[in-house]
Amino acid sequence: MTRGEDESGAAAMQSLYPFLYADTGDLAAVLEQVRASTVAKAGEICELRRVIAARDGARLAQCARQAAARFAAGGRLFAFGNGGSATDAQQLATLFLHPGGDARPLPAFGLANDTSVVTALCNDIGVDVVFARQLAAFGGRDDIAVGLSTSGNSANLVRAFDEAGRRGMLTIGLAGYSGGKMAELDSIDYLFVAPSASIHRIQEAQTTIYQVLWELTTCALGAAEGPEEVSHVSWHTG
Template identity: 70%
Template sequence: MIDVVDQPGPDGGAESLYPFLHAGRADLDSVLAEAQASTVDKIAEVVALRRTVCRRDARRLGDCARQLAERFAAGGRLFAFGNGGSSTDAQDLAGLFLNPGGMDAPPLPAFGLTNDIAVITALSNDVSFDVVFSRQIGAFGRPRDIAVGLSTSGNSANLLRAFDEASTRGLLTIGIAGYDGGKMAESKSIDYLFVVPSPSVHRVQEAQTTLYHALWELTVDALAAGADAAASR
């Protein structure tokens, strides 16, 4: 389900998303004004959504970040995964923790599980797409590691299987979902589940990006605090 602002028409085309582009008018100023209004509305919507998530989950994000920091300090690694646009977000998340840009933060071992296309296609073709993440977690996961899965619907079967595998192996499991959390909200294998409560896949993914950037920053801060505490002893 997609919200009214972003709801496509029966043909799934862009006309119902941006009717001002398909109205057959030659009034450029009017079209630009409507485009501006549409953009402002969408920005206001995602800003409000981000604030809602922050108010509701601030304490849990902090707790989760501290556990991430403890695991990284103990030699743990992070495995991120998702499908489609969430796959891109998972790769971005892994890149944040790896910190290839050399920003003022420690590089942390993080991997995107969709990066190896040979593994993904082999498992999909020879076994099932449902196991593309769980098989990799089973091969690489250790008790001090971390598994982070992203989904807009929360219903992806391959994520649910990956969380089950990770939980069995003692990994810290973190889910980032949209809508009402879907089946991920029912899973007993997810230690921390953060849900972006919107029926719009666009707004969900925009807010999820903010959420995992905040989680990274909080983790870096927790690591720094732990290092300072150790140095003062």
């Protein structure tokens, strides 16, 4: 790491956590800044969830109905993303596959989970096709493709959505900022954007979105009331 990179990283940390860099020996003052910072961040994510619920709640319920129809027809869910979004995709797949309790398990897979496949594709062909090639091999018309990105600009997600669209899969995108390149794709059936410039708030909001998607999908599959009547259940906004 160069000196410039080190200084840049320190500046970024100081902007996020100024109380850690304050030249003060007043513990009470530092703790108050920690409290205020925590409250502010909680307020940001609660407000972001409220915005998304008001704007996208009806579309999310509609998306869940279509996902339920795919599962009822024997379809499977394939989730994918890069970096932290790969971890979120894995969590999303686990939520559908192993929800716990009496909830119905649904077939779901994380495409970044198999390191042998991922590294082979990256090494032999290129990272841009790492998800598209898997969807080409496994995806069918009754299946669901869910891609997560904070920026919305990941080239391998764009390629994956285009491949999924060609195969007639139900395509669902989760992005941040203003949606990036994902907002320009005709191959995404449902795009849910967390309108924030904070990666932390975006990922927190996306976690809420896919939790709601799972809940509404299972309700659409098994409950007497439709997803319209339960579309509010998981929008915990504080």
